[in-house]
């Protein structure tokens with residue numbers, strides 16, 4: 001990682017999570033940090049670094065060439081990276097944590113907030129904290145889910161195979177309904193998907209079981225991060241795939257449909273509306289903050 005000028009006192013960071021999908025947060029309002037994939041991987045390493053499923057760089061939209069075209073619609077750009085250093089279009093839990101950070105840092109207030117992402121400008125609503133200080137939930141308008149071809153997607157773990165639904169929430173997902181979440185195995189390796197070439201840029205794979213009416217539970221293997229305890233875009237993909245399986249399509253019925261999605265790290269509520277918009281509501285927590293040591297920073301891969 002390089003910065004110009006380098007801060008002799010070290011680099012501030014924070015740590016946060018959304019339903020235990022956890023992130024290293026690097027405030028970089030003026031867009032001075034250049035963070036390569038290897039440096040991201042070290043920062044996200046749970047032994048050699050701070051540890052996280054991903055990294056959120058907080059930069060003014062106008063200060064980054066990727067987001068500058070969106071700067072008239074959003075002040076801040078969420079520059080999200082997976083823990084292996086790869087770039088993803090969107091991160092739903094990350095966006096809630098990003099919004100929580102802005103409020104925590106006094107850079108935004110509870111209420112509506114527009115945030116630039118690689119999937120475009122997304123609208124966030126930050127609820128006021130409760131009277132007892134419990135942080136309010138955060139709702140993200142995740143945009144419209146796309147259910148593109150190809151049909152006939154199959155997910156394989158060991159000797160088990162399931163048909164899967166292809167859902168794009170800005171990033172790609174393959175959603176498989178299973179009898180038992182344990183059938184997904186240890187998920188230390190990425191599940192196989194077929195046909196070959198269906199996901200040239202990789203895919204997030206969700207395994208889903210029913211828990212009750214409009215209530216499911218899931219596990220996820222994330223592209224670039226491995227199994228995580230939660231995935232916001234994944235929960236949205238699961239809710240949309242489950243609604244279609246259940247014969248519910250708000251665009252047809254004219255009525256919103258809402259699912260409770262339980263993940264190993266907590267609960268998200270996902271609503272799909274007649275205009276196709278998918279909204280995700282859940283918590284976001286800032287865990288702590290610190291300073292990256294200058295010597296350690298200097299030794300990071302460039």
Ligand SMILES: N[C@@H](CCC[C@H](N)C(=O)O)C(=O)O
Pocket residue numbers: 021054082087088089090091092093094171172204222223224225228230231232233234
């Ligand atoms: N955990 C995220 C998704 C992060 C990106 C994903 N791994 C990808 O590569 O598409 C979420 O909460 O949505």
